[in-house]
Amino acid sequence: MRTTYLLSEISQDSKIFGGKATALMRLQEAGFRLPATLCISTEAYKQFISGSSIKEKIQLELHRKKFSDMRWEEIWDAALRIRNLFLRQRMQVELAREISNALEKNFAGNSLVVRSSAPEEDAAATSFAGLHESFVNIRGTEPILEHVKLVWASLWSDRALLYRQELDLDFAKSSMAVVVQELVAGEVSGVTFSINPTDATEGVVEAVYGLNQGLVDGAVEPDRWIFHRKEASIKEHYTPQREKFMAPQGDDVILTGLPENKSLQAPLSPEEAVAIYRKAKKIENVFGKPQDVEWTKVGNDFFILQSRPVTAGQDGDKDDKRGWYLSLQRSEDNLKKLRIKIEQEHFPAMKKEAAELAKIDLRSLSDKGLAGELENRLQVKEKWTAIYWEDFIPFAHGMRLFGKLYNDTVSPEDPFEFVELLSNVPLLSKNRNKALRKIGTYVQQRPDLQHAIAAGGAGAINDAEFNRLMEGFISLYGDPFCGTYGDRTCDVSRDELVSVIMQMAGNSTTEKKSQIGKEANKAELESTFLKISKEGGKRARAEGLLDLARTSYRFRDDDNIVLGRIEEQFFRALEEGRQRLKKRHVDGAAHLTARDVLRSLVDKRYKLSGTKAKETPAKQENQHIKARQLLGQPAGPGISRGRARVIDSARDLALFKKGEVLVCDAVEPNMTFIVPLAAGVIERRGGMLIHGAIIAREYGIACVTGVPNAATLIHTGDEVTVDGYLGIVTVGQLDKTISLPGVGK
Amino acid sequence: MTNKKQLQREIAELLLSQKLAVLATQSSEVFPYASLIAFAATDDLHKIVFSTPKATRKFANIKHNPKVSLLIDDRSNNAKDFHDAKAVTVLGAVERIDIDASQKELASLYLSKHPYLEDFLRSPSTAFIIISVWSYYLVSRFQEVMELHIHDENDIPAF
Numbered sequence: 001m002r003t004t005y006l007l008s009e010i011s012q013d014s015k016i017f018g019g020k021a022t023a024l025m026r027l028q029e030a031g032f033r034l035p036a037t038l039c040i041s042t043e044a045y046k047q048f049i050s051g052s053s054i055k056e057k058i059q060l061e062l063h064r065k066k067f068s069d070m071r072w073e074e075i076w077d078a079a080l081r082i083r084n085l086f087l088r089q090r091m092q093v094e095l096a097r098e099i100s101n102a103l104e105k106n107f108a109g110n111s112l113v114v115r116s117s118a119p120e121e122d123a124a125a126t127s128f129a130g131l132h133e134s135f136v137n138i139r140g141t142e143p144i145l146e147h148v149k150l151v152w153a154s155l156w157s158d159r160a161l162l163y164r165q166e167l168d169l170d171f172a173k174s175s176m177a178v179v180v181q182e183l184v185a186g187e188v189s190g191v192t193f194s195i196n197p198t199d200a201t202e203g204v205v206e207a208v209y210g211l212n213q214g215l216v217d218g219a220v221e222p223d224r225w226i227f228h229r230k231e232a233s234i235k236e237h238y239t240p241q242r243e244k245f246m247a248p249q250g251d252d253v254i255l256t257g258l259p260e261n262k263s264l265q266a267p268l269s270p271e272e273a274v275a276i277y278r279k280a281k282k283i284e285n286v287f288g289k290p291q292d293v294e295w296t297k298v299g300n301d302f303f304i305l306q307s308r309p310v311t312a313g314q315d316g317d318k319d320d321k322r323g324w325y326l327s328l329q330r331s332e333d334n335l336k337k338l339r340i341k342i343e344q345e346h347f348p349a350m351k352k353e354a355a356e357l358a359k360i361d362l363r364s365l366s367d368k369g370l371a372g373e374l375e376n377r378l379q380v381k382e383k384w385t386a387i388y389w390e391d392f393i394p395f396a397h398g399m400r401l402f403g404k405l406y407n408d409t410v411s412p413e414d415p416f417e418f419v420e421l422l423s424n425v426p427l428l429s430k431n432r433n434k435a436l437r438k439i440g441t442y443v444q445q446r447p448d449l450q451h452a453i454a455a456g457g458a459g460a461i462n463d464a465e466f467n468r469l470m471e472g473f474i475s476l477y478g479d480p481f482c483g484t485y486g487d488r489t490c491d492v493s494r495d496e497l498v499s500v501i502m503q504m505a506g507n508s509t510t511e512k513k514s515q516i517g518k519e520a521n522k523a524e525l526e527s528t529f530l531k532i533s534k535e536g537g538k539r540a541r542a543e544g545l546l547d548l549a550r551t552s553y554r555f556r557d558d559d560n561i562v563l564g565r566i567e568e569q570f571f572r573a574l575e576e577g578r579q580r581l582k583k584r585h586v587d588g589a590a591h592l593t594a595r596d597v598l599r600s601l602v603d604k605r606y607k608l609s610g611t612k613a614k615e616t617p618a619k620q621e622n623q624h625i626k627a628r629q630l631l632g633q634p635a636g637p638g639i640s641r642g643r644a645r646v647i648d649s650a651r652d653l654a655l656f657k658k659g660e661v662l663v664c665d666a667v668e669p670n671m672t673f674i675v676p677l678a679a680g681v682i683e684r685r686g687g688m689l690i691h692g693a694i695i696a697r698e699y700g701i702a703c704v705t706g707v708p709n710a711a712t713l714i715h716t717g718d719e720v721t722v723d724g725y726l727g728i729v730t731v732g733q734l735d736k737t738i739s740l741p742g743v744g745k
Numbered sequence: 746m747t748n749k750k751q752l753q754r755e756i757a758e759l760l761l762s763q764k765l766a767v768l769a770t771q772s773s774e775v776f777p778y779a780s781l782i783a784f785a786a787t788d789d790l791h792k793i794v795f796s797t798p799k800a801t802r803k804f805a806n807i808k809h810n811p812k813v814s815l816l817i818d819d820r821s822n823n824a825k826d827f828h829d830a831k832a833v834t835v836l837g838a839v840e841r842i843d844i845d846a847s848q849k850e851l852a853s854l855y856l857s858k859h860p861y862l863e864d865f866l867r868s869p870s871t872a873f874i875i876i877s878v879w880s881y882y883l884v885s886r887f888q889e890v891m892e893l894h895i896h897d898e899n900d901i902p903a904f
Contacts, residue, residue, distance in 0.1 A: 053863070
């Protein structure tokens with residue numbers, strides 16, 4: 001069956017040609033000027049899918065767990081795996097031949113744009129920008145076929161999946177058509193809304209120099225004209241700081257500085273703005289609905305690139321977190337700016353603030369002074385938590401951006417191979433663990449000291465060197481037990497820290513073993529990646545993005561550790577307040593919230609609100625139901641087995657024994673020091689690039705994340721097998737005669 | 746059904762038409778243990794292969810006792826199954842547990858039937874199991890049972 005058509009040959013059937021293609025066809029019929037366009041129907045997608053195992057692989061990927069239980073990170077991970085399936089699957093010869101012939105006949109080697117044309121896009125509800133991918137400035141038959149596959153894959157992008165879930169689009173019936181257009185590199189491009197999505201009496205024209213890509217992904221701020229919709233006259237003109245523009249270069253599209261004469265001049269004259277607004281109104285008449293029109297201007301002529309119905313409230317209601325999730329996807333330019341902000345401002349400031357707080361002697365403060373300090377620390381903690389969500393978390397997208405580029409360049413068998421290039425860097429967690437091990441070795445060499453610790457706790461030790469080492473550690477890294485869980489005081493936690501240190505002694509082998517071979521492999525992967533990038537003339541971008549991703553990876557750990565120190569300082573003040581209230585015989589002082597503590601400190605007659613600090617919910621135990629095999633994500637390759645240690649409180653951390661399997665809701669920043677002791681890591685929170693997974697991978701420890709209810713279905717003492725290759729956790733005793741790869745018998 | 750070739754063909758068709766089989770193994774506590782597996786059979790019906798993670802019960806059972814039974818059927822969960830469905834019971838023994846993918850031909854036979862299990866099969870924590878079949882028992886028309894013997898019982902290798 002035929003798959004590739006000229007625009008003049010297609011029907012209005014959006015199921016076959018998709019919303020974008022059918023809209024373009026109508027515009028062409030109505031006499032608007034368009035770039036030369038080919039349409040690859042959904043039939044091509046169906047042929048590609050049905051001739052391969054992709055269909056079932058996608059289903060397997062999406063049914064790993066209930067879709068509604070998947071965190072945004074997990075959806076992203078699944079989408080990356082699916083994307084790789086498309087990259088690695090060759091197009092059938094017949095299909096490739098038909099598309100290639102049409103491309104060669106109609107475009108003769110010109111630069112092209114490959115756009116999605118999804119059948120659902122004609123429905124107003126799904127018609128928002130950027131749900132699926134488009135690629136600009138692609139040249140040559142092979143690369144175009146590759147990008148057609150990537151457009152198909154974008155039917156399963158994280159964005160698409162997030163929205164398709166709600167739209168209840170049937171996964172199995174999903175399909176995608178593709179539009180291939182000649183790249184018209186106008187001097188000015190833009191988007192026109194015949195109706196302003198936020199005000200029905202207005203219309204909007206946005207314009208930038210160069211290509212539209214800068215405007216669409218937010219890298220270039222446009223000039224903005226607000227129109228009186230009825231009169232089609234200009235109401236206001238907002239001028240941005242014009243600094244950059246997007247231009248095709250080689251096989252790429254890059255952001256470049258704008259020459260000064262242009263930066264002082266609006267990309268459109270008022271007359272031109274009116275002309276393109278009127279055009280959009282005419283297009284609205286063609287479709288009978290307000291339109292969002294993308295265009296580019298060559299000489300005095302406007303080429304229409306695409307048109308779709310305007311939709312309001314694209315990010316959903318306020319409770320809908322998807323808009324926020326999608327805002328985590330930052331452009332390279334945006335991430336570079338974020339990096340500077342984080343490296344030069346946030347991180348040093350956060351470290352400084354934690355260190356300053358640690359200097360204050362809380363015991364010397366008056367009750368009023370302590371209340372003030374607690375209030376201050378609460379605010380500091382809230383401030384940094386907000387910055388963490390606002391800037392640090394989006395910065396993690398640097399890893400993802402690189403991952404996509406790496407996979408596009410290398411198309412590796414393992415879609416997460418790129419993480420190898422990022423790993424093995426000096427992380428704060430690893431330095432902290434090294435420091436702990438050093439103290440451990442010191443204790444291990446001194447049996448007297450061990451006895452003294454066992455007998456009287458760490459507080460009663462008079463070994464000066466030991467105390468010096470401990471103080472040095474705490475002043476550099478803080479006490480990871482203090483503040484992690486509300487049920488321990490910081491003094492008690494000191495003993496617990498020492499008990500972990502004892503475990504750490506002589507544990508250097510795990511780390512060293514895991515490093516051998518890793519470095520060599522990393523160097524080899526890096527050189528292959530950069531070599532291929534060089535061939536495509538994209539080496540500079542590849543190197544830049546790799547560097548950005550490495551920073552992003554490192555901060556995933558470092559920001560957590562320092563935020564942990566801030567939280568510790570807050571907790572120390574809270575703890576001091578609770579102690580003082582306890583001495584005053586205030587009821588339930590040990591569990592009071594920060595608000596209650598600081599009010600009670602200054603006002604002796606203050607009546608407690610009765611709200612207690614959150615306690616961990618009681619475990620649901622059912623003796624007749626037992627989990628045998630649980631499915632999560634394979635977040636750290638390897639297989640291991642051991643007794644489970646479920647972490648509910650700091651006490652559990654302190655009891656952790658070398659060779660046990662760490663089972664937790666999430667590996668908190670202050671828990672990572674346990675990881676090198678663990679045989680395996682099981683986490684409820686899902687994702688391949690989350691903090692816990694990164695740490696486990698650094699130590700070469702088998703890790704499965706995203707196991708729903710891991711911490712309630714698995715009990716301390718259960719024998720568990722962690723299969724980090726397949727993402728499977730098996731609970732229960734195994735036949736000891738069965739040897740697992742990498743597990744000692 | 747009277748002729749061996751016809752019986753062989755009918756069994757082969759059934760095996761080819763089905764992707765999943767019920768596998769029965771026996772634990773050290775002597776309980777039979779049934780599992781659903783994705784299988785493939787060789788054209789000559791001599792071998793049936795499947796894959797499993799090594800941390801599973803069925804794998805432990807096989808290590809303990811290589812004798813297994815399988816059930817493969819084409820039922821559709823309708824009343825017509827009583828006259829229309831076919832089921833074949835297989836007896837055999839695990840002749841090899843392949844951990845290094847040395848059985849390339851059998852592995853590619855398996856993957857051509859289950860291409861979506863490629864990553865699963867390649868995982869270092871997965872074992873590829875090769876069953877040497879001793880006999881088939883084909884049940885059709887509600888109660889008609891025909892036997893096809895591939896090996897003598899004495900041929901079954903001892904573990």
